[in-house]
Amino acid sequence: MSLVSIKAKDGDNVEFVMKDPKRGGVKDVYFSPDRSYVVAFFRKPLDNNGKERLDKLVTTYRQGIFGKQGAEYWKNLFCWPEKIVEYNNMTGIVVPVYHPNFFFPPNTNLEGAEKEGKWFTSAKNFNRFVPESEKGTLLSYLRICINLSRAVRRLHAAGLAHSDLSYKNCLVDPATGDACIIDIDGLVVPGLFAPDVLGTPDFMAPEVVATMKLDFKDPNRKFPCRATDQHALAILIYQYLFHRHPLRGSKVHSQDTEIQEALEMGEKALFIENSQDTSNRYKIQKNDKDFLPWVDTNKLPYTIMGPYLKELFNKAFIDGLHSPNQRPSADDWEEALIKTADLIQPCLDTKCPKKWYVFDNSTKPACPYCGTKLKGQLPVFDFYSSRDGVNFRPDSHRLMIYHNQYLYPWHVMRNVFPNEKLSEYEKKPVAYFAFHQKQWILINQTLDSLFDATNNKPISKGSYVALTNGLQLQLSKDPNGRLVNVSLVQA
Amino acid sequence: MRRLPVYLLIDVSGSMSGEPIKSVNDGLQLLVSALRKEPQALETAYLSLITFSDVVKQVAPLTELASFKIPTLTASGGTSLGGVLSEVSSVAKKEINKGSADEKGDWKPLVFLMTDGVPTDNVENGLRAFKDSKWGMVIACAAGPEADTKLLQRITENVVLLDTCDSDSIKAFFRWVSSSVSVSSKKVESGAQLDNNELPPPPPELSLLKF
Structure with missing residues (x-):
């Protein structure tokens, strides 16, 4: 030694x-x-x-x-x-x-290997090689994506760009939802330090790929920067949520693999789920059984992730694919992912591969991953907030309720956000939901001024209110406190 | 999904007997087990093994990495280098999906050739067939001082030298092969290459022949 x-x-x-x-x-x-x-x-x-x-x-x-x-x-x-x-x-x-949970544990087929993203973004690897105990759930992938968005948001806020975000440079642990950005030594500082890598195939932005043949000093040549990080982040999020690549469809531009690669990732890049131009949809091939069902965009379209993420995927892969300044920021992703996490429901089938799914806003909700239908009454909270304490306007934020679900300070107050700035106090739940004696109830734990606005009565700490269709609850009398409107969906 | 075909062409002539062939067998084990911990390789790589001595034999047809069974090689006879170049060109033609105007084909195959001596057959026909086929990265490894590096340079510009044919060097070569199969970041200066054809840096036991 x-x-x-x-x-x-x-x-x-x-x-x-x-x-x-x-x-x-x-x-x-x-x-x-x-x-x-x-x-x-x-x-x-x-x-x-x-x-x-x-x-x-x-x-x-x-x-x-x-x-x-x-x-x-x-x-x-x-x-x-x-x-x-x-x-x-x-x-x-x-x-x-790296933290030990970023290595596959002993006595698994991948013992000791780093949990780099590619294990989980590839449908075949996910289906066949990732040990069952390490596969995670939809909720843990949402957490991974929130963590990555938050990390990229922080870098960008500091005026930095990563320049080579990829599944190689992000360790993830779907068993816990943890994620960590590695290989930070290539950071780009606009105007000060230029990038020394172009990125990793699968993640390079179309404008970088399309101009990489130009001379280094050509003013049209595009290099990694914040906008290309935004592209790479969107690709990562899409891959973690769907186990497929958003631009690798079936459209053939050239039978030369290198030209094909340059065009499909560069100048001719096209979202496989673009609803206007369907020419790059992925056609399932004979040898694809290891990749199913994940590569089947008819069975599992990107819209199953709900309205907030659908909008951002459209911005990232349709509006902003070739227009870097229209791409969603890391901040946008963080917010949309957090709101999406409030839309999920546990699947009733314990064998479901994802365990959770995003409520599809229909009266006949079913899990898209295993087809199990939801049965029973489903309470929905829609949030409203006010600037003047009198007029409440919708926040475009919804919480789907399930048994033992919690209500947190960031649901109660419009000026509290679930991020790294939360105090220890703000991380604690303030109320919880339960299905009790054939009805849904909300039990107040620590809210000072929870108020049933429909029946005009306060709900003190330790007591509960039954959730009924059309019920309005004021979560706090604070000027930043929210109002909720309760709906009960009968499924 | 596109496959990444990988052809391993291994010299099993008499001069490889003893430590070299044992090291090659160990190296193959090492290669396959290293690749099986590489997510990129497990997703896409398909391996084929072709040996050459007096005869050329495709010991394993193109097989998915996860189900590839590693054969044990023995060494004897001459060095049919021309023969193996013809053979890989013709099996690749059959095994590889070239794609069409409406279906993507496989990635261009990677070829790793390892030899320790001078060919005992005529290489010109084989070389021509090889040059007429489309390959991704081609790496020739001259194992030990007896190998004909000039000839190898006619096959590919990527020729690596093993100073000795001992087990450490051979294993280092196979370890390096495994890292060549996975993706890496593209350097700013490295031009317009998007295919899988950028070589990772060789370990100290190997030297890349420049010419």
């Missing part, structure tokens, strides 16, 4: 075992003796610009994100370089190791 002890640029001691490096695309990775961090050396010497980028990355940009409140929160979403080292004329970075 050849232990190397050196001092990092910031003066701290760094140790690593100089043996059997893990060889990545541009770096060789060595573990520290206690395996709590790795030292990743760039194989090629970095130029001054590259070194300065790393410097900024471990100092200014890192402090910008981790030096403030919520540092612990972001540590879970980014695997961020912490120090710079120089050894034998090589530049390296010190990066924390």
Whole structure:
């Protein structure tokens, strides 16, 4: 064992075992003796610009994100370089190791492999190779997508762009819903640090692919930036939710695979579920049984994810596919995903592959994944809020109720958002729902001023109100408090 | 879905007997088990193994990675390099879905050729057939100092050298083959290549021959 002890640029001691490096695309990775961090050396010497980028990355940009409140929160979403080292004329970075839940557990067929996104975005891998215990549910994929959107939103808010978002650079754990962005050393800072990768096939934006043949200095050549991150994020979200690629349909542009690839990902990129131009719909082939049902867009169209995500997929893959400035922001995705998570219902079939599904707003709801019909009464909360405490307007936000579902402060107050800024207090549920003695009830836990506006009576803490069709509840008397209108769907 | 065909052409001539062929057998095990932990490969890769000595034999037809059974190779006889180039060209013609105006075909096949000596047959016909076929990335590995690197350079521009034919080097080669099959980020300077034909950096045991 050849232990190397050196001092990092910031003066701290760094140790690593100089043996059997893990060889990545541009770096060789060595573990520290206690395996709590790795030292990743760039194989090629970095130029001054590259070194300065790393410097900024471990100092200014890192402090910008981790030096403030919520540092612990972001540590879970980014695997961020912490120090710079120089050894034998090589530049390296010190990066924390991945959390253990990002490796497949012992006694599974994939034991020890990293949970890179491709295991889960590929229908065949998901169907055949991912162990049952690691497959996750629709809810956990929504969480993964929320985490990724949040991480990208944070980078963009700091004026940075990732430039190479892909299933390779995002570790995910569908068993828990965790996600983490890795390989951050290629960050782009507009005007300061140019990208050194174009991205990864499947994720490069059409304008980047379409102009990659142009000269480096050609003003029409397009490089990774925030707008291309937005494209890659949309692709990732679509892939995690549907286990298929939104642009890889059946349209043939050329029988030369390279030209085909350049056109279908670039100039001629077309959403496989575009309702106006259906020429790129995916036609199921003979050898596709391992990919079913996920690649069947008739059985599982993107619209099964509900109205908020449908709108954003349209913006990302129809309006904004070739118009970068029309693409949804990471912020838009985060909000739509959170609202979508409020629309889900548990599937009544315990063997259902997804366990949850988005309510389709019909009177005969059924799970799109296994066909199981929903039976019984289904309460729906529609939220309204007011600027003046008198007139309430719809928030375009709905909560589908199920047994043991919770109501949270961000449902009650229009100025509270479920994100990294939540206080510990705001993370706690304030009321819950139950199906009790053949009726749906809402039990108030901690709401100070829950009020039944239909029957004009307060509902004190510890007491409950039966949910009836047309019932109006004021969740809080606070000026930012919301009003809900209750509907009962009979399925 | 498009498949990624991978042809492994392995020299099993007499000079490979002993440690080299044992290392190749170990290397194949290593290759397949490494690929089976690569999601990209498991989704798309199909493997075929063709050996050449006095005779050329497709030991395994194009088979999905997950169900590929690894044969044990033995070495004896000459080095029919021309023969194996003809054979891979003709089996690829049969096995690969070239697609049509309304159906996408397979990806262009990757070819990994490993040889330790000088051909004992006429290579010109085989070379012509090979050059007439469409391949993705073609990598020739000259295992040890006896291999005819000049000839290999006529087959492909990607020729790697193993200084010795020992087990570490051969295993390093197969490990490298496994990493060539998966996707990676595209560098800014690397032109218009979108196909799977960008080589990952070789490990220290291998050197890429430049010419």
